[in-house]
Amino acid sequence: MNISDEPRFAVEGSNVTVVVGRDAALLCTVENLHNYKVAWLRVDTQTILTIGPHVITKNHRVGVSRSDSQTWSLTLRDVRPSDGGRYMCQINTEPMITQTHILQVFVPPDIVDSSSSSEVMIREGDNVTLHCAASGTPQPTILWRREDSALLTVNGKSVLKWKGEWLNMTSVERQMNGAFLCIATNGVPPTVSKRIVLHVLCKPTANMTQKMIGGYLGESVQLQCMIEANPPPVVHWTHINANRLPNGSKYQASMTSQGYKHTAVLKVNNVSRDDIGSYHCYAENSLGVESDDITLYTLATTTVTTTSTTYETTKMDTTSSQPYAELNPNDEMYEKDSFEEDNYVVVLSQHQMQSLDHPPSS
Template sequence: MSHNICGYISFLNEILILLLNYVGAKIIKLKFKDDPIFIGRESNVTVVLGRDASLTCKVENLESYKVAWLRVDTQTILTIGHHVITKNHRVGVSRRDQSWSLLIRDVRPTDGGRYMCQINTEPMITQTHHLHVSVPPDIVDSDSSGEVIVWEGDNVTLHCAASGTPQPTIIWRREDSAPFNVGRETVTKWSGAWLNMTTVTRDMNGALLCIATNGVPPSVSKRILLHVLCKPTARFTQKMLGVYVGETMQLKCRIEANPPPTVYWTHIDLNKLYNGSKYQMSLKSQGYKHTAVLRVRNMSRDDIGSYYCYVENSMGSARDDITVYTLATTTPISTELTTALEDVTTTPLQTYAELEVKEHDPDLQFPDEDRIVVVLSQHQMQSLDFSPSS
């Protein structure tokens, strides 16, 4: 009986010694060693799409505890200590002194979100970091306007859709930077995904640019062609033109038309002219503006008169005309007239124009040589003596 009591007392002593040792260890630990703590605050990290991201937490007094990184939204464990747990090959981990960094290479939009740095203390302590992925702007072609055709005088609405993070802003402008009408305003640029232009004129024919930007380079743009259909107009910059006999004449007809027009030329009796050795015709176009050129070689008196520039397209037709006359230079005059002129203070005689506008008259005959014409003022006429010569 006494033997059992002694054994029981010995067992109690051993338990007491273990408890004292455990309490002593805890006291020593509290006295000489602190639990791990985070240094610094939670962070917000912004990275451009395709670049590498690094999220870092700093830990003091880590000792034998472990640092783990988790993705909050999916509760996925990414790393524990120096080991990568996830199968995502773009994820890595590194340690430098007290800093533990989660590395994400070639960042994608889906990588954005909250990441937790966790230490396996009891209770567990955590720190959350936010990763924001910036995405450069991109034009969404399927939701944006393409090539547009509109009648002159009508209204037109264009749309430009863009994606990106942050959401891009849209600015419209003409490719040639010229002003345009939006409602009652005349502007050189316009902000917004929609562009509503009123009473479109032919000079709006051309390209507009919708430019998307969100602060993440590069900005992007889409070129939208606007075709304004308009009736033709034809115009010569002058109504009369003087040319020298024997030289080559060139006429230019200024045309506005869309769709591009058909152009032909006629002379006097509306006979159509054709390309050949005598006539050469060409047409140069830039947008809705065109220049029709007629060259007539070796001008003669038969070539003077009116020339017509005819223009037509599916919207209508137009024409304009120009009158061509011959130029002549003065030739030597008689000695008596020369002497008389020397006594008169005049400006030098200049080239003059013979306005011999040819009518369509088969009986009309022209002399073989140019007539000599001298143009004098009234004072000069009074100073001359035109007495009959013997």
């Protein structure tokens, strides 16, 4: 037999990439095969898979076919990560000739829960390290971000995202309280993520939305206190005598929360002169207690009749210790003799009434 008639490989060995769970095919093209046979072997285990058209291995996922007179195809169904490696196409000449093919099995990313952070609890001002481990082929890249898309503070810098298995944050502030997402990707869909909740424990702060508020006699008024605290605080309200106000028909206390931010509301029903004065909002958790105050004054609308005109004026009730607007007897619509003399009552002009519609805020 001439050298030109001897069996030879028509193309070079292939490098095939397939995603786990799919089927893979390795092609071996031989010219001048004559009566020789083509065999497929697994290199790392030296396992004979096929000889000619016959499957030798007991692995039911392995198959062999001949697409034309020169091409022998080794097929692997439902590829697994363990199928990755080197495969050899062999012709039984003397000496034998071989060709190597490489199968790469890509695996989508997966978060390794046992090696990753879960819920983490620290005190405000402490340092914290979050870890996210992922497996996959190729090795996944880890990206961190806040679930609410707020900024991260890493190494003194504010960033939207951070890359790496480890997220190190120093002197953590209460604003970092919430859920973090570690996202693993390696170019093989689907991308996966893990939700890690960071609890930043902080002592309460309390701030009234206003320092003074007016309420009409006989109606209701709401006092609002903005609180930051984690764990969530226990809130109570007091009036002048420092006794806790009971929750009932007269006083109705409620609180709504979002993360470490809380809004406490005290509704005072059927406002009377007895309700005048300062109210304190107390917020307490295991790390401390904080309070703030607000002053309630009362308003009453009264009709004043003169010989030719009927006016509506407003009375403002306040305690003698609370300042009130000075009145000018020359102001329009001022009637100094229209009410009985009362230390708790002042009569306001139209201009001053308009000012009362917008109580000063803190």
